[in-house]
Amino acid sequence: MHDLLVRDIGYLVLEPGSEIADAWLAISAGRVAAVGARGTEPVARQTISAGQRTVTPGLINTHHHMYQNLTRSYGPAVNGSLFDWLTGLYPIWENLDEEAVYVSTYVGLAELLLGGCTTTTDHLYVHPRPNLIDAQIRAARDIGFRFYPTRGSMSLSIEDGGLPPASVTQDADTILADSQRLIDTYHDPQPGAMTRIALAPCSPFSVDETLMRRTAEMSESSGVRLHTHLAEDLDEHTYCMERYGRTPVEHFEDVGWAGNRSWVAHFIHPSGSETRRLASAGVGVAHCPSSNMLIGSGTARVAALHSEGMAVGLGCDGSASTDHASLWLEARTALLLGRFIGGPTSMTARDALGIATVGSARCLGWDDELGRLTPGSVADLVAWHMDPVSLAGAHTDPVEALLRCGPARAWITVVNGRVLVESGELRVAGLADALVEHRRISTRMQHSFAH
Ligand code: ZN
Numbered sequence: 001m002h003d004l005l006v007r008d009i010g011y012l013v014l015e016p017g018s019e020i021a022d023a024w025l026a027i028s029a030g031r032v033a034a035v036g037a038r039g040t041e042p043v044a045r046q047t048i049s050a051g052q053r054t055v056t057p058g059l060i061n062t063h064h065h066m067y068q069n070l071t072r073s074y075g076p077a078v079n080g081s082l083f084d085w086l087t088g089l090y091p092i093w094e095n096l097d098e099e100a101v102y103v104s105t106y107v108g109l110a111e112l113l114l115g116g117c118t119t120t121t122d123h124l125y126v127h128p129r130p131n132l133i134d135a136q137i138r139a140a141r142d143i144g145f146r147f148y149p150t151r152g153s154m155s156l157s158i159e160d161g162g163l164p165p166a167s168v169t170q171d172a173d174t175i176l177a178d179s180q181r182l183i184d185t186y187h188d189p190q191p192g193a194m195t196r197i198a199l200a201p202c203s204p205f206s207v208d209e210t211l212m213r214r215t216a217e218m219s220e221s222s223g224v225r226l227h228t229h230l231a232e233d234l235d236e237h238t239y240c241m242e243r244y245g246r247t248p249v250e251h252f253e254d255v256g257w258a259g260n261r262s263w264v265a266h267f268i269h270p271s272g273s274e275t276r277r278l279a280s281a282g283v284g285v286a287h288c289p290s291s292n293m294l295i296g297s298g299t300a301r302v303a304a305l306h307s308e309g310m311a312v313g314l315g316c317d318g319s320a321s322t323d324h325a326s327l328w329l330e331a332r333t334a335l336l337l338g339r340f341i342g343g344p345t346s347m348t349a350r351d352a353l354g355i356a357t358v359g360s361a362r363c364l365g366w367d368d369e370l371g372r373l374t375p376g377s378v379a380d381l382v383a384w385h386m387d388p389v390s391l392a393g394a395h396t397d398p399v400e401a402l403l404r405c406g407p408a409r410a411w412i413t414v415v416n417g418r419v420l421v422e423s424g425e426l427r428v429a430g431l432a433d434a435l436v437e438h439r440r441i442s443t444r445m446q447h448s449f450a451h
Contacts, residue, residue, distance in 0.1 A: 002026040002033055003417055005044035006383070010052035011398040015358055015372040016350035019399070025055065027379040030192055030417040034375055048419060050383040053411055054398045056353065057373050058118025058380035059327035060360030063227075063265040063286035063315025066108030066122050066136070066325075067093070067101055070442040073323050082233045082295050083205075085321070086163060093126045094167040095445045098135040103441060105139035106434040108325060109147075110426055115326030116408075118146060118380035118415045119360075119370060121315075123227065123265075125152025125202040126168045127175075133182055137195060143428055144418050146193075146380060148364060150200035150227045151179045155211045161243060163205045172211040175201075176218060183222050191369060192378055194416060198225040203232070204248050205239045212255035219261055225365055226257055227286075230264035233297045237269055249274040258283060263363040265315060266291075267305070268298040275308055284311035284363035287355060289333040290324070291317030302334065302355070303342040313360030328384070331356040332403045349403040378416060385411035385424050 004027040012023035012035065022038040034042065068089075071077075077088030101124065112120055124132055133149050140147035153175040156162030162169070179199050187197040199215050201207035207228075219226045231237070231248045240248045249270050252258060260282025267285045270278070285305055292299035305312050314334060316325045331352045338347030361371030369378050386401075386408045394401035402408055413421035420427055 002028045002042055002044035003046065004379070004414070004419070005041060005047045006050055006055065006381070006412070006414070007041050007047060008049040008052055009055045009383070010050065011054040012373070013054065013056040013353070013399060014374050015057065016354045016399065018374070025373060025381070027414070027417045030379050032373050032375050032377050032379050035373070048412060048422070050412060053383045053385060054402055055373075055381055055383045056116075056402070057357045057371055057377075058382050058413065058415065059116045059331065059356040060313065060364070060371060061112060061117050061120035061315055061325075061327055062263060062313035062360045062363045063288055063317055064108070064120060064122050064325065065124065065318030067096060067104045067124055067126065068318040068321070069108050069111075069325075070100060070104050070438070070445055074446065081235065082297060083163060083235050085295070090126075090164050090168050092445050094128045094165070095448065096126055096132065097129050098131060099437070100441045100445070101132045102135040102139050103434050103437045105136040106143065106430065107438050109140060109143050109145045110428050110431050110434075111325040112327065113143075113145070113413045113421050113426060113428070114410050115328050116382040116384065116410045116413065117325075117327040118382070118413060119148065119364075120145065121148040121150055121198070121227070121364070123150050123152045123200050123202075125154055125200065125206075127153070127170055127178075128168055130178070137186055140195070142430065144415055144420060146378070146415055148196045148198065150198040151175075151182050152200045152202055153179075153211065154202050154206040156206050156208045160208070169206070172208070172214060175211060176214055179215070179218060180222070183224055187222070187224055189223065192416070196224075198227050200227040203229040203236065204244070204251055205236055209244075209255055212257065216256040224261075226262040228252075228257070228262075228264055230267055231269040232266035233295070234269065247271075247274070249278065253277070261365065263311070263313070265317070267300050268292065275305065275310070279305070279308035279310045284313060286313050286315040286363060287334060288315040288317035288322070288330070289337045290322045290330060293333075293337070294323070295321060299337055299341070301341065302338050303346045311359055311362035312355050313363035314356040326409070327356055328406065328408050332406060335403050349400045352403055353399060379414060380416065381414045382410050383412035384408045
């Protein structure tokens with residue numbers, strides 16, 4: 001007998017292009033066990049109706065900074081350049097502690113569930129106090145989210161020619177010792193893992209060369225993946241030319257990061273030859289369309305990256321640069337922006353959904369299990385709720401309708417075979433308390449800086 005049967009699926013997307021109308025899906029031991037057509041449903045211990053809604057693989061978030069939801073749409077910093085925005089916020093972020101990180105992660109994961117996300121990375125690169133990623137992992141385990149935190153870091157303070165103040169940087173030995181501790185304690189390379197760790201020095205203007213090289217060596221010896229921001233902004237380009245005498249991508253290659261264990265956020269300003277080199281090295285890209293547009297310094301050329309064979313995944317980026325964490329909205333925005341830049345034949349809704357699922361799974365080196373609903377895949381899925389008014393007249397293509405008509409939000413979200421959103425409501429016990437705490441902590445952090 002199966003553990004869970006999702007029945008009454010109006011349209012089932014196993015992966016974009018492999019789709020079944022009027023279907024069911026059965027789950028056993030956290031994996032998709034079988035799918036079939038209406039009328040052939042098997043028996044299961046628990047049954048849930050999708051109410052004729054469209055079901056897709058859960059969306060996968062390849063770049064985020066959840067702690068930033070403590071400073072969302074923060075007025076004094078919100079309308080500057082990337083460097084203005086960062087230097088305005090670093091002094092507030094130096095107040096982060098375990099409680100603040102736990103509660104911001106908890107609220108961030110709840111928001112992601114409602115937007116159809118079932119696996120997320122996170123990039124916490126401000127470590128004014130120890131054990132902050134441990135607090136994140138506790139929050140993910142309390143909820144039951146599939147979590148791929150990255151050990152972010154900054155080692156280059158203003159005194160050493162970097163952008164951040166010394167209060168939010170650490171020395172390389174401290175960073176690397178904590179990175180190894182997190183790998184040893186939490187990284188699970190086994191199939192179906194709920195927690196994996198990657199290493200993520202923040203950016204060329206906040207991390208020194210030695211830390212980049214030593215982190216790449218640790219990735220090699222530990223078999224974990226590498227993540228960083230790359231070619232996000234023209235100020236970064238200028239900084240790299242002045243400090244290192246090479247472009248951000250040349251610097252990335254020089255410090256030993258151009259390999260198939262790396263995925264990078266943004267990748268807006270590479271040259272054509274740089275794109276070809278990183279594509280052939282197997283580097284993936286986390287595309288963050290809303291953040292790119294709000295920061296206003298360009299966006300990744302997704303169609304061009306695809307034509308070079310690069311894995312392109314989706315990310316919402318930080319809660320204080322994107323100000324939301326709906327992966328549905330990011331997928332729709334990727335569709336709009338892709339067509340705006342590349343023309344009407346450059347991207348379809350299936351392409352955008354593919355970026356958010358299989359493309360993201362490739363970025364994480366996990367596409368053997370994640371990003372599809374074919375039997376054997378992990379049981380991470382979403383039944384999408386779209387208001388009937390929004391869908392009125394959309395009869396021909398449920399996938400185009402999903403991203404074009406919206407707004408869509410999760411009606412059911414299943415992670416590892418467990419129902420975490422049902423009838424559009426979160427089944428996350430501690431959320432009300434977490435929101436009260438979040439308000440108290442975020443008000444205190446913003447107030448203490450303003451006064
Ligand atoms: Zn980012």
